[in-house]
Amino acid sequence: MGEKILMKGNEAVAEAAIRAGCRHYFAYPITPQNELIEYMAKRMPQVGGTCLQAESEVAAINMVLGAAACGVRAMTSSSSPGISLKQEGISYIAACRLPAVIINVQRGGPGLGNIAPMQCDYFQATRGGGHGDYYTPVLAPSSVQEFADMAPEAFDLAEKYLTPVLIFADGLLGQMMEPVTFEDDYGPQSDKSGWSLGCRKGRKNNHIINSLFIDPYVLKEKTEELFKVYDTIVKNEIRYEYYNVDANPKILVVAFGTVARVVKTAIDELKDQGLEVGLVRPITLWPFPYKAVKEAAKKVEKVITVELNMGQMEQDVRLAVGDTCPTQVIGKAGGVVFTPMEVISMLKENLA
Amino acid sequence: MKQRILCAGFGGQGALLIGKLVVTAGMIEGKHVTWLPSYGPEMRGGTANVMAVISDKPVGSPIFTRIDTLVALNQPSLDKFLPQVVEGGMVLFNSDLCDKGASKNGICIVGIPLNKFGEQVGDIKASNMVALGALIELTGCVENKTVQDDLKHMLEKKNPTLLARNLEALEIGRKFVVESAQ
Amino acid sequence: MKILAKRPKGLTDARLTYCPGCLHGVAHRIIGEAMEELDIVEKTIGIAPVGCSVFAYNFFACDMIQVPHGRAPAVATGMRRAQPDCVVFTYQGDGDLAAIGTAETVHAANRNENISIFFINNAIYGMTGGQMAPTTLPNMRATTAPYGRDVADMGYPMRVCEMLATLETPYYIERVSLLSPKDILKAKKAVKKALKYNKEKKGFCLVEMVSTCPTNWGLDPLASIDWAKKNMLPVFPVGVFKDEAKRQEASK
Missing domain, CATH: 3.40.50.970 (Thiamin diphosphate (ThDP)-binding fold, Pyr/PP domains)
Structure with a gap:
């Protein structure tokens, strides 16, 4: 090295x-x-x-x-x-x-x-x-x-x-x-x-x-x-990362790439406030980690997909989650990257 | 420890380099760092800014809207980013290009005549090194010596004249902060 | 028993799938013979285009690949960079080379890639059924120019050799025809020269062969040859447009 x-x-x-x-x-x-x-x-x-x-x-x-x-x-x-x-x-x-x-x-x-x-x-x-x-x-x-x-x-x-x-x-x-x-x-x-x-x-x-x-x-x-x-x-070859999924979160976020980083910061700050959110970060987008998302979804009240588009990966997430729990997508067009504050406030709305 | 530093100025003032040198020093000291520039049309002489994070823990988001330390090399940058500086944060601005100055409760604001100091060491382009010296002294987020060693490593053989000028500028910035704190 | 004729080593035993009277077979044969005579069958990679000669990968005995429409010169560029000691040739028709693949052709020539392009010009799209090509003659009919090519609307036929010869770098550019035994012998000489230059790593070579399409021209094979002599050759005159070896020799 x-x-x-x-x-x-x-x-x-x-x-x-x-x-x-x-x-x-x-x-x-x-x-x-x-x-x-x-x-x-x-x-x-x-x-x-x-x-x-x-x-x-x-x-x-x-x-x-x-x-x-x-x-x-x-x-x-x-x-x-x-x-x-x-x-x-x-x-x-x-x-x-x-x-x-x-x-x-x-x-x-x-x-x-x-x-x-x-x-x-x-x-x-x-x-x-x-x-x-x-x-x-x-x-x-x-x-x-x-x-x-x-x-x-x-x-x-x-x-x-x-x-x-x-x-x-x-x-x-x-x-x-x-x-x-x-x-x-x-x-x-x-x-x-x-x-x-x-x-x-x-x-x-x-x-x-x-x-x-x-x-x-x-x-x-x-x-x-x-x-x-x-x-x-x-x-x-399916690869993914679980983040804070074992902390008994009420909400599970699915996000990849740049957005997953921002979500991690949001999760850390929410944890400091006593609020638990989990994250599945797909590392391979094809093949998509359907099973990993489904497993993690079993223990939460809602799955939220956060992505820098108007909602594309959320279709795979919905396929994975099925009727296990409700899903939602937070998408954003134009290339305005989510800030941690933004993600925190959106997640808090869901945690209330 | 986590420092979110935003450096901003006109393209060509060297805001991006301030950020790069401070995160390089952070990396050498074993800290986690990210450096994220605004890119694109800004490269063509408009405004340029960079978000730098130095932290003990892995850096999640390289993007932030809450600034711990702002380095503003001109008035538009100061006006734009001052509202984002957190309570207890710090602002370092170029008093030669910011006539209006700045004020906000709960933060430490230092105006420094960067252009004047730059010219004093023989090149106005060195004013970003003055800002860097001041930034390091103000925040303590990296050791002054790490930055000096890094500059030496880069320039000792290639351009000793530039190295000497940069080290001098760095020291002027550092001293300015020390003296204004007294 | 004395053998008078046999398949060259550059061709496989596969039966050609071209129409009766088509000259692709002739072009294949002279390339196959040239490869054999230069002893390069084992170090040559051939590239089949999209068009009538799409199945060329079955007919040449060297390593072969079939590639997207018009992109053969780009694929050849990648190959010759990866295998600099190989001889790489593309075999392309007028639609493949001069319409959809114009950019790839011009830029491969301009980079003087060490490849040979064998360009079969019969002024029509054969495989898709007789549509207009960039080289279709003025007033000549095609299924997409049912009233004849109107130059005011569709432009004049493109002369590829003349165009490429304006570039500084290409090494060798010649137009030949396949319209008589004598012309075929000349064509073979040009093909062999191109492959030899590639073997010697001289640079970009293009040999255009004026050919026919009895099926889509609606003529029998002999009549189509007469038609091509009368109508194609005035627009596409044969000749050497560039030969750096000759030029260097002359300037000595």
Whole structure:
């Protein structure tokens, strides 16, 4: 473990990706993720890697597709409007069963929106995002350290299940500085010689990577295979954090990423006032921790989803809670991040 | 211990750097810190502010609306954030750019001629270092020596002239607070 | 018994799925032969587009990938960065390359990516059933230009080689045709040159091949060749538009 360095989230995740063996990064500038591409532009030449500023987000994701098909750790990053442009490529990468990492440093939407931190791409992120029947694992960090740690994790997941993996941050986590440490060694990459292109070295048969299955029965089979993989991911990879759930709270909050941090501060201050609130923080948004939310909901009077959008994750929370107890959503548009005071007063209204 | 510090000023006055240096010192001293800038159009010469938190415990929200210590480098920043300063909190403002000054019950307010001091050490850009010296003395949230060592670590080889100027500015700020407390 | 003709090592045994009289088979064959002659089948990655040649991944014997419509040059960029010692080629039609993939083509050329683009221009969308292409000739009919391409409304056909040749960096750009045995031999020479340049890591190569589409032009194969000679070649003249090797030699 190295020494603590004060870094922006955008820089920390880039550094962690490089330390995890990523040497191929393709992206297009967009606020608030510019520090990421700029950091890569500076660092990649120092480690003999490639940082290429593509002509568009569409081109960037397809460069990732090409590099990933050749068996290297490839990554791209963008912010909301740019992630929309990448969806075509992400769908192909998912269908071709290629490992790749995509980072969304979310901003306000819809349309050009603004550059403030938001969580309004939740539906897009957790429901595949592009065309076709597929999902991508979605990791949602809540601190700069966690943002950084998720780079090697995302590559490992991507290679384990041969799928694109999305790291789902926001402008605040990208711009904020916190102390961060990096592991000295992030472990080996998986062997990709069984399917990758271009390193034939005496291999007799050529490798073909393809997502076209013109025969409906073949496409059916291929899609069912894909969903068997998703079943395994759902079984093995769900991650979440419980906070103050054991304190017999009357209310349970579900929040992720930036918002979960603010809620934690609110919970601590309410505790000082003798009021108990619990928090489930989903760390994987797909697969979503339905069971964990349901379990925690059994002991409370109400479940409140707090998110920086008009209510998207709350649909998953309602699926999880069912008729166990009433639910409510506190959402906010525009990229105005909740303050602890705001959350405290909203929770107090419910505790009265 | 938890210090929520807000530094604000015109873009280019170095408000963000004050915050960065104070949280870096906090990190070196083993404390939990966050540094959250306003970003975007503010970078283009408008107003800039940063929320810095230094705490013994892990920092939940990096955003706050209750300020323990405000560093206001101009009048608009002072006007905007003064109402958010908590009782028992502190305000440090640039008396060269805040003609109206400030008053609020229950908080300690220090006006300091940052521009004048900056020019005194040879560069008006060093006025944020004066503010930093004053901030550290006023709050005690990090050790003066930690900041000095950090600056030395960064600048000793790269730019010794700048280092000397910054250390001098830091000391002027510190002394100003010590003397005005007497 | 003497073997007079056989499949080149660059092609698989799979039966081509193209229409009778289609020249994709010819283009495939000369690329396959060039790969064999340069002994690069094992170190080549081919990229199949969206269009009639979408199934090209079944026909070439090198490593193959099928990619999104128009994005082949971007995918090739990622590949050649990941596998700098490989030869990477894309095989694209006029819609794929000059409409939806214009940006990717121009920028890959401008970065002088060490890749070859084989661009089949038959002035029509084949796979989707005869819609207008960026290279459709003035007044030529297409299902989406049922009264003929009106240049006042839809612009003139785009000349890709001429356009790319204005860029400083691309290494080699040539237009050939597949309209006679002699032209095919010339085309093969151009294809081989491009792949050789890539093998030598010289940079961006594009070979445009003027071709036909008997099915969607509504002509029999021979008539479509005559039609192409008469109508396509004046708009898309064959020739070398850029060859840095030649230029450097001449300036010595």
